[in-house]
Amino acid sequence: MRFLIEGLQSIWRNIGYGLVARRYEGLDLYAMMHMFWFSRAIHTMADLRLADHLKQPRTARELAELTGCQADPLERLLMFLKSSGVLTLDGQSRFQLHRRALTMASDAAISLRPWADVLGNEVWKAATQLTQTVRSGTGGFELATGQTYWEFLAGHADRRACFDEGMGIWTQVHSPEVVRKLRLKDRKVLVDVGGGGGRMMIAILKANPHLQGIVFDREETMSTARRNIAEAGLSDRLQARSGNFLEDVPEGDSYLIKHALHDWRDEFATQILQAVRRRTPENGRLFIVDAVLGQDRAGERFRRLLDIQQLLWTREGKERTQDDFTKLLSAARFRLDKVRRTAFHDVSVIEASPTR
Numbered sequence: 137m138r139f140l141i142e143g144l145q146s147i148w149r150n151i152g153y154g155l156v157a158r159r160y161e162g163l164d165l166y167a168m169m170h171m172f173w174f175s176r177a178i179h180t181m182a183d184l185r186l187a188d189h190l191k192q193p194r195t196a197r198e199l200a201e202l203t204g205c206q207a208d209p210l211e212r213l214l215m216f217l218k219s220s221g222v223l224t225l226d227g228q229s230r231f232q233l234h235r236r237a238l239t240m241a242s243d244a245a246i247s248l249r250p251w252a253d254v255l256g257n258e259v260w261k262a263a264t265q266l267t268q269t270v271r272s273g274t275g276g277f278e279l280a281t282g283q284t285y286w287e288f289l290a291g292h293a294d295r296r297a298c299f300d301e302g303m304g305i306w307t308q309v310h311s312p313e314v315v316r317k318l319r320l321k322d323r324k325v326l327v328d329v330g331g332g333g334g335r336m337m338i339a340i341l342k343a344n345p346h347l348q349g350i351v352f353d354r355e356e357t358m359s360t361a362r363r364n365i366a367e368a369g370l371s372d373r374l375q376a377r378s379g380n381f382l383e384d385v386p387e388g389d390s391y392l393i394k395h396a397l398h399d400w401r402d403e404f405a406t407q408i409l410q411a412v413r414r415r416t417p418e419n420g421r422l423f424i425v426d427a428v429l430g431q432d433r434a435g436e437r438f439r440r441l442l443d444i445q446q447l448l449w450t451r452e453g454k455e456r457t458q459d460d461f462t463k464l465l466s467a468a469r470f471r472l473d474k475v476r477r478t479a480f481h482d483v484s485v486i487e488a489s490p491t492r
């Protein structure tokens with residue numbers, strides 16, 4: 137206890153965190169427990185669309201006018217973002233985006249703004265329930281709002297659009313790697329189960345001109361999926377169909393489930409796979425794209441973080457080991473054939489085939 141108090145006093149005296157941490161093992165937790173302030177600041181940056189307003193250098197007062205904020209607290213936030221290496225400040229008290237923060241602009245080629253928005257709003261709400269989720273086993277979003285995330289989005293079209301945009305951007309980042317790992321030469325109709333706005337299928341069909349596709353998801357995503365498909369010029373080969381994957385899926389000779397199984401605890405994930413299995417022909421093929429826990433040391437911290445995020449955000453979802461996938465697939469009469477890694481720690485392609 138004495139070392140803790142002394143340690144804290146040392147910090148308050150501004151002796152320097154590094155020195156304190158060296159003297160008192162464990163005090164680095166003091167830094168860890170404050171880390172959420174960095175993410176909160178970035179979420180607020182996204183909410184206020186600061187990066188869009190910083191196409192040119194601006195003072196705190198100018199930014200306050202553009203965002204409808206009070207100049208003083210906004211300036212303090214801007215100074216915190218500057219000290220965190222997100223913004224820079226010139227000799228005329230004008231803030232600018234640091235190079236690394238260009239991705240926060242809404243029109244960036246790969247914009248992180250919508251994902252920061254989702255994390256800072258719905259995921260944050262879920263995260264506040266961590267203790268209660270660990271006690272009760274119920275997902276944090278449901279505890280906080282009384283609804284599952286997908287039910288909530290069904291009643292909030294603007295939040296659904298934000299999620300689809302954010303997810304779609306990640307999927308565009310993942311897609312070249314995933315496309316390379318899929319064995320589709322002998323396939324005719326691929327169904328993307330929980331395919332969201334269709335970004336993955338668009339990339340797959342562009343790379344496989346012989347293939348027809350179906351993006352299958354909840355009714356709320358259909359307008360986004362149809363718009364994306366039409367913009368990609370693929371309306372003749374790619375359909376968007378709505379339904380509930382816990383009950384049934386459209387007919388195809390191959391299936392893809394990307395980052396959708398990890399939204400569900402085993403009981404529901406099994407239901408999804410069983411619905412797919414009922415439609416899968418004997419020569420069918422299933423591709424699951426998800427993280428694989430325990431795959432290597434380098435990505436494990438990130439995958440463990442995602443595992444907690446899934447627990448809180450979704451229907452007690454989870455990341456899984458290869459062994460977990462083998463068991464889950466076997467319960468739905470599939471055999472795990474191969475796991476192909478990609479450059480992303482949370483993206484592996486698991487190939488499976490039907491058994492009797």
Ligand SMILES: C[S@@+](CC[C@H](N)C(=O)[O-])C[C@H]1O[C@@H](n2cnc3c(N)ncnc32)[C@H](O)[C@@H]1O
Pocket residue numbers: 286303304307329330331332333335336352353354357379380381382393394395396399
């Ligand atoms: C995490 S997103 C993944 C989207 C897409 N596969 C991707 O990687 O970009 C999970 C998707 O599952 C869909 N979903 C959730 N519950 C569903 C249900 N009962 N039936 C069909 N789709 C569902 C969601 O609407 C969402 O688009």
